[in-house]
Amino acid sequence: MPTLDLPSFLPFRLNRLAAEISDRLSAIYAERFDLDIPAWRVLATLDDGEEWTAQEIVASTRTHKSTISRAVADLEKRKLVSRVQHEADGRAMTLQLTSRGRQLMDRLIPLAKSFEAELLSTLTSVDRRNLTDGIASLERSLGLSGDKT
Amino acid sequence: MPTLDLPSFLPFRLNRLAAEISDRLSAIYAERFDLDIPAWRVLATLDDGEEWTAQEIVASTRTHKSTISRAVADLEKRKLVSRVQHEADGRAMTLQLTSRGRQLMDRLIPLAKSFEAELLSTLTSVDRRNLTDGIASLERSLGLSGDKT
DNA sequence: CCAATATTGTTGCGTATGCAACCATATCTG
DNA sequence: CAGATATGGTTGCATACGCAACAATATTGG
Numbered sequence: 299m300p301t302l303d304l305p306s307f308l309p310f311r312l313n314r315l316a317a318e319i320s321d322r323l324s325a326i327y328a329e330r331f332d333l334d335i336p337a338w339r340v341l342a343t344l345d346d347g348e349e350w351t352a353q354e355i356v357a358s359t360r361t362h363k364s365t366i367s368r369a370v371a372d373l374e375k376r377k378l379v380s381r382v383q384h385e386a387d388g389r390a391m392t393l394q395l396t397s398r399g400r401q402l403m404d405r406l407i408p409l410a411k412s413f414e415a416e417l418l419s420t421l422t423s424v425d426r427r428n429l430t431d432g433i434a435s436l437e438r439s440l441g442l443s444g445d446k447t
Numbered sequence: 448m449p450t451l452d453l454p455s456f457l458p459f460r461l462n463r464l465a466a467e468i469s470d471r472l473s474a475i476y477a478e479r480f481d482l483d484i485p486a487w488r489v490l491a492t493l494d495d496g497e498e499w500t501a502q503e504i505v506a507s508t509r510t511h512k513s514t515i516s517r518a519v520a521d522l523e524k525r526k527l528v529s530r531v532q533h534e535a536d537g538r539a540m541t542l543q544l545t546s547r548g549r550q551l552m553d554r555l556i557p558l559a560k561s562f563e564a565e566l567l568s569t570l571t572s573v574d575r576r577n578l579t580d581g582i583a584s585l586e587r588s589l590g591l592s593g594d595k596t
Numbered sequence: 597c598c599a600a601t602a603t604t605g606t607t608g609c610g611t612a613t614g615c616a617a618c619c620a621t622a623t624c625t626g
Numbered sequence: 627c628a629g630a631t632a633t634g635g636t637t638g639c640a641t642a643c644g645c646a647a648c649a650a651t652a653t654t655g656g
Contacts, residue, residue: 301495301496308563308579309469311582312461312464312582315461315582315589316465318464318509319461345451345559352463405453410451414458416540417457418457420588421584425581428577429578429581432575432579432581433581436572
């Protein structure tokens with residue numbers, strides 16, 4: 299009878315890794331910036347300066363649309379995100395960081411980047427490359443690579 | 448001003464990957480075996496035949512203890528898991544699969560294994576090795592490698 | 597061009613989740 | 627050994643979440 303061997307089971311390992319890293323990262327933005335995970339995802343997505351619709355953020359972050367809807371509503375109340383009618387689609391709203399949101403992210407992003415850098419600094423450059431290459435090929439295989447898909 | 452570039456941000460990529468894979472896997476055990484994620488985690492952990500305490504499962508799976516507590520209570524009701532006093536610690540309970548639980552896992556595990564195999568079969572053997580090596584080194588760096596830790 | 601269908605986003609509702617308080621037992625410290 | 631503190635596990639409570647229904651707009655097909 300085949301045994302599972304959970305510690306070597308890829309879905310288990312990826313979950314555990316993602317959860318651990320997500321916890322450490324959220325400790326940064328939760329405490330100092332009063333953001334929960336959905337709010338962080340919205341802001342991080344909008345950080346590229348592009349205009350996004352809620353639906354695009356849903357697809358890109360794999361978060362339920364009701365969760366994104368509520369996060370956006372809250373971020374708008376806090377004047378971190380602006381929401382205006384989409385010019386081509388009357389159902390959609392285009393989202394952007396406000397200048398206040400921009401300012402917040404300008405302080406938060408260096409922290410996030412240095413968190414990532416610190417994480418990767420513990421790996422040898424070979425391991426680092428292996429990791430990103432391996433992840434990339436799995437992403438391709440799962441169709442997770444496209445932008446705004 | 449540094450920009451985040453979310454699509455290349457490691458925490459984001461790992462989360463997305465883990466979520467996608469977790470969704471596909473849970474489609475297998477949810478539908479056919481009426482298990483939710485916490486229940487699956489408990490059963491998958493117990494699959495190795497060892498005796499586990501709830502606390503050990505909590506630590507190993509990074510799931511909140513109240514969630515594990517409720518999952519175990521439910522699995523015991525369904526007679527998939529047995530719970531007896533821990534011999535050395537009066538507070539703890541040792542958990543094991545019942546024969547019914549064993550039978551369920553004997554049907555479920557081949558499906559989980561072949562899901563994993565199919566996932567990995569889309570990668571070249573180099574990519575496969577890169578992925579597992581890269582993950583392993585990150586696990587070591589985060590202290591996620593120990594057993595029952 | 598109109599009816600049927602799909603899509604964007606919001607919201608009410610039930611439920612699963614995490615937190616915190618708690619009980620029982622274990623361990624640590626003077 | 628006794629009091630203080632820590633740990634395993636459960637449970638009440640508040641809340642965040644996903645689901646499904648919905649309104650509004652878009653798109654498709656006859």
